[in-house]
Amino acid sequence: MEKVKAKKEFGQNFLKDSSILDKIIQSMPQNNNHIVEIGPGLGDLTKNLVKYKDVTAYEVDTDLIGILKSKFATEIENRRFDLKHIDVLRAWDELKSLHSMKYDLIANLPYYIATNIILRAFEDELCEHIIVMVQKEVAEKFSAKVNDKEYSSLGIITETISKESKILFDVPPTAFDPMPKVTSSILYIKKDLDKKVDKDFNRFLKACFVQPRKKLSKNLSSILDKSEILSLYNELGLNDNLRPHEVSSSLYSQMHTKVKNGRD
Ligand code: SAM
Numbered sequence: 001m002e003k004v005k006a007k008k009e010f011g012q013n014f015l016k017d018s019s020i021l022d023k024i025i026q027s028m029p030q031n032n033n034h035i036v037e038i039g040p041g042l043g044d045l046t047k048n049l050v051k052y053k054d055v056t057a058y059e060v061d062t063d064l065i066g067i068l069k070s071k072f073a074t075e076i077e078n079r080r081f082d083l084k085h086i087d088v089l090r091a092w093d094e095l096k097s098l099h100s101m102k103y104d105l106i107a108n109l110p111y112y113i114a115t116n117i118i119l120r121a122f123e124d125e126l127c128e129h130i131i132v133m134v135q136k137e138v139a140e141k142f143s144a145k146v147n148d149k150e151y152s153s154l155g156i157i158t159e160t161i162s163k164e165s166k167i168l169f170d171v172p173p174t175a176f177d178p179m180p181k182v183t184s185s186i187l188y189i190k191k192d193l194d195k196k197v198d199k200d201f202n203r204f205l206k207a208c209f210v211q212p213r214k215k216l217s218k219n220l221s222s223i224l225d226k227s228e229i230l231s232l233y234n235e236l237g238l239n240d241n242l243r244p245h246e247v248s249s250s251l252y253s254q255m256h257t258k259v260k261n262g263r264d
Pocket of ligand 1: 012040111
């Protein structure tokens with residue numbers, strides 16, 4: 001490894017296992033989309049990505065920017081690689097999208113902001129595929145299906161805005177330097193670009209899952225009164241014993257529509 005001390009505060013665990021890097025590249029969608037990478041680090045994944053596609057990368061760490069500039073001098077010069085020195089969340093605050101045309105997000109994400117980044121990518125209308133390394137538990141939440149114990153608002157939001165979501169494979173701590181304490185997974189999401197994130201629906205889901213192991217009807221009592229819950233359950237033919245993770249995303253959408261119409 002280059003003489004760089006990994007910075008914990010930036011979630012730096014550099015991926016060193018070339019067989020894992022190869023598997024990520026093999027999972028890259030066959031399309032003409034641009035690639036956006038968040039946190040190129042020492043450039044090991046970037047080096048593989050730029051062989052196939054043009055890449056724009058967002059890196060916050062000043063020390064790494066110098067290393068990346070010299071490593072990718074040729075690619076920067078011939079415009080295959082565009083390196084942005086900025087906190088990616090700030091970039092998203094300032095820009096509507098991380099790129100000016102359709103792109104796929106491929107990255108080994110900094111884990112301290114991974115969920116936030118994926119949710120921002122959902123809102124970014126030009127982002128089509130998300131192929132990211134995250135903590136295994138986070139990947140399980142985003143790819144969970146109804147009745148899985150990990151099924152929560154994250155899995156439901158994912159289902160409502162995507163065509164496909166799954167874990168491609170797990171990655172052990174030994175694949176990184178320094179080694180993280182947790183197992184990681186590669187999460188794959190193909191968004192449905194016709195679908196938009198509905199913030200009011202997300203707020204509704206938060207209320208539904210406020211106490212995930214309690215009955216859904218109990219959680220709903222924080223936003224609806226008893227008679228509203230009763231008529232909602234009657235109209236949709238729901239059983240009062242249902243727990244939040246036992247209700248499908250399409251039923252949640254129907255519930256939300258009825259609640260919203262009731263409010264208007
Ligand atoms: N891609 C490299 C690899 O696979 O070895 C590094 C991955 S490391 C897990 C996460 C990277 O994200 C680091 O390079 C870190 O400096 C960068 N990073 C952390 N927070 C960031 C932020 N807010 N915006 C942009 N990059 C960030």
